[in-house]
Amino acid sequence: MSKELPAPVPRLTVITLGVADIRASIAFYDALGFSRRLKATGEAVAFYDTGGPVLALYPWDLLAADARLPDNPRPSTFRGxxxxxxxxxxxxxDAVLAFALGKGAKLLKAAHESDYGGYSGYFADPDGHPWExxxxxxxxxxxxRRVHLAE
Structure with missing residues (x-):
């Protein structure tokens, strides 16, 4: 008789971004001030402590191959x-947007009052990944530095 395993606890632990030029992306995220960890990986992959899930940078073509997805065409529009x-x-x-732009980010949308009572703007990293x-x-x-959500 097989014993049923308990359902796994859901969690988001790593967000991996496919990047065209890992050296340039490492320089950008270092300049933003994220703390790089496991530096022994060199330029094969980069891991950053974000205060929550880990941010990883990995060459775009290798990430696509690892997920068994086509490398081309690479989207030049919003990826969802x-x-x-x-x-x-x-x-x-305002300070974070100015800081990111000073480190080479591209402004996608200036900070503005949102319809839900917030305030936000967007920048893109060197590979076009949008950050709100x-x-x-x-x-x-x-x-x-962690996000705490109201009940």
Missing amino acids: VTLAWNCASREEV VVVAPGIEVGED
């Missing part, structure tokens, strides 16, 4: 995914 940098205040949103920089009602950024 954004990353977010939640902030504690509107002033922090946002302060939103019900989402608090704690002293631990």
